[in-house]
Amino acid sequence: MFGGFTANSGGDFGERMLNTVASQSIRHLFTESESVEVVIRCHPSSKLLQGSIDNFRMEGRNVVIRRDFQVEEMSFETDAVSIDFSSVLSGNIRLRQPTQAVAQVTLTEAGINHAFTAELVRKHQENLTNPELIQLSGGEPVSFTDVNVQLLPDNRLMIFAKAALPNGTVPISLSATLDVERRRKLLFQNPQFEPEVVPEELRGVSEVLTKAFAEILNGMVDLDRFDLDGVMMRINRLETKGKQLIFSGYAQIERFPKASKIS
Incomplete structure (x- = not known):
């Protein structure tokens, strides 16, 4: 269910109505939320009748996207925006043209680990037919389970998981440095096998499995798969930063979601 949801109460009737409509629209981007605040400013307020807005800002805390992707904090803020004011009267907001906003997203270590249990992510980890994996498994598909991520300083992390083979499971462990490709794809750079937590008799096969899993990770996290509506x-x-992973960038806002749409 949706938690504390607020909108700026200042300004005249038109500005308050716009805040209310924007709040209802933004709320439906998320499956759940602890709090979401939408603030739209327009001064003088008479500009609103021409569809001119000075600034739009959204801040959300403990929001959930697509039921499984937990975000501790999310915010974006635009400069001037042009809207069709008549659309506000019908309970929606229609942009006259797309706009960009400065954006920041904060994930927690716990939220990242929960995301690895989501169906959208699991399907990239199960029943894999990579030639190296098939050779190790005697021709059977291989699945990776029980993924656990530990965030480290300097954009580094440790990843632990289990590889399910026909004759049992093999623990794997790797360290890597996080980077971004083309501003949308998360990369796990310079992956290194970390043998300390793997039994000595399994380290040879574990190292091969770890290398394969690192390649799978690099093809998995693409922001285009997680876009919000519009x-x-x-x-x-x-x-x-501690147990947090903080992304800074921008949001291209093509349209506002309709207030009746549920994610």
Whole structure:
């Protein structure tokens, strides 16, 4: 269910109505939310009748996208925006042209690990037929399960998982550095097999499995698969900070979602 949801209460009737409509629209981008705040400013308010808005800002906390992707904090803020004011009267917001916004998204280590249990992610980890994996498994598909990520300083992380083979499971462990490709694809650079947590008799096969899993990870996380309705996110930089992974970039807003749409 949706948690505390607020909108700026200042301004005249037109501005308050616009805040309300924007709040209802943004709310339906998320499956759940602890709090979402939408603030739209327009001064003087008479500009609103011409569809001119000075600034639009959204801040969300503990929101869930597509039921499984937990975001601790998300915000984006635009400069001037042009809208069709008549659309507000019908309970929606229609942009006259797409607009860009500065964006920031904060994920937690726990949220990242939960995402690895989502169906959209699991299907990239199960019943794999990579030639190296098939050779190890005697011709049977291989699946990776129980993925656990630990965030480290300097954009590094550790990843632990299990590879399910026909004759049992093999633990795998790797370290890597996070990077971004084309502002949308998350890369796990310079993956290194970390043998300390793997039994000595399994290290040979575990190292091969770890290399294969690193290649799978690099093809898995593409922001275009997680776009919100009408909002395309792009990353300029990322940073690990304690148990948080912080993305800074921009959002290309093509349209506002309709208030009746549920994600």
